[in-house]
Amino acid sequence: MALTQQQRVELSSLVGDRRVDAVVAGRARMVLWRDEGRSAEEVAALAGVSRPTVNTWVRRYHDHGVPGLADRPRPGKPAEVPGSVRARILALTRMAPPAVTGLTHWSSRELANYLARHEETRVSHNFIADLWRQHGLAPHRSGTFKLSRDPAFADKVVDIVGLYLNPPDGAVVLCVDEKTQVQALDRTQPLLPIDFDRTEKRTHDYVRHGTTNLFAALNTATGTVTARCFPKRRGAEFLTFMKTIAAAYPGRELHVVVDNLSTHTTDEVKTWLADNPRIVFHFTPTGSSWLNMVEIWFGIITRQAIRRGTFTSVTRLTRAINDYVTAWNTDAKPFVWTATPSEILTKVRWVHTEVRKLLTNNDK
Structure with a gap:
């Protein structure tokens, strides 16, 4: 039975929505593949399942729609979790x-x-x-964060969030960081939605062609990104990138949010900052990269341009990254930071309290 246009749109939305269970998304993809005219044997090979399994989920969908793609409740009372x-x-x-x-x-x-x-x-x-x-938790998203042991945590939160919520007049606020060891992968098998939820890595399904290090600076007011790839990630590359950034904003006061890494605090970087007082670094607390909004953009480019890509060389990977940045900047929109310093610090204190309670109860 051929799918209607509405059904195809419905199934495609399941495949592309990261909030949908990966197993269900994989089953939706099987139904779409069969509707494209592929044989059950071909779909089974692509999905890594048996032919009867393909037929089962296609039949279940035609009989029950999207709810039919979910696992049926198992008989018996579910086990209680203490x-x-x-x-x-x-x-x-x-x-x-x-x-x-x-x-x-x-x-x-x-x-x-x-x-x-x-x-x-x-x-x-x-x-x-x-x-x-x-409980509204999503550890894979930037809205969650880990506990920091930085003694200056509160002061740094107030400083950086203050830049986001109330930037200095006439100044530019930039979030800068590096995404290291981005791999150029040449995939030898189709990548299915279910692959991203597997514990093991299917190393036989791709060939590595080297890596690059992506440096990026996000303008918090405009959402535009300046990016550059380097073969290595050292203080020298970071300083070269920062000089590029400084040249892009001549004469402007720059407030730069960066992680407290050794590559960001070399003697050469410190000397350059002393020679350029219009540029001020604001360091995130130890273990709190979630405060740096460029991490949001790194997550987006990874999902949309890198993770599912096929790159036969580092050159092709770099070209794809540059093309993505160009396209991003043609319709860039800023991320909006809404949490105040007091809200963040209150949540962190609550988490610390709950962890202490849990540890105390476990020791009893």
Whole structure:
């Protein structure tokens, strides 16, 4: 049975919406592929499933629509998750992942794996995702943040958020950072929505052709981005990039939000700043890169231009990045910061209190 235009639009929206469960998105893609005239065998090969599985989900969709793509409830009473486990999940979610994980932020699968390996607590990643939705948590987004141990955390929050909410008259506020080791991947297999939610990496599905380091400066007032790729990420490259930025705003007072990294504080950088008093650095607290709004833009370019791209060389990757920046700037819009310093500090104090309570209860 051929799909209607409305059905195709509905299924395509499921495939492209990151809020939709990746498994459901993969099933929607199978239905679309079959409607395009592909055989069940071909779709099965593309999706990495069996032919009967393809037929099952196509039939389920035609019988029940989008609800038919979800898993049916299993018989029996669902297992109860103790309140202490729920509290532990929420506490871990609001903290930075432990160093042993090597993660910058949690995904539901990574958190479930961590609990099983290190705390002998077994819950499904679906349960964790549901719990996050119930409490309005999204660790993969810039709106969440980890606890910082920087003793000057409060002062730095007030300083940087003050720039966002009330920038100095006539000054330009820029958010600057680097996205390191961006890989030029030449994919040998189609990339499906379900691939992004897998724990293991399918290394046989792509070939690496090197990496580049993306430096970017976001103008908080206009939303425009100045970007440049470098083969290395050192203090020398950072200073070269900052000189480019300074030249783009001649004679203007520049307030630059940067992370407190060694590449941003070399002797050469300090000397250059002393020679250019119109340029002032504002350092984010340790472990609080979420305060730097250019991180939002890095997330967007990763999703829209890098993650699913196929690049046979670093040159092609760099060209794609430059093309994306050009297109972005033709219709740039600024990100709007709404949280006040007091709101942020109140939330951080609350999280600290809840973590202390949890640790105290675990010690009893």
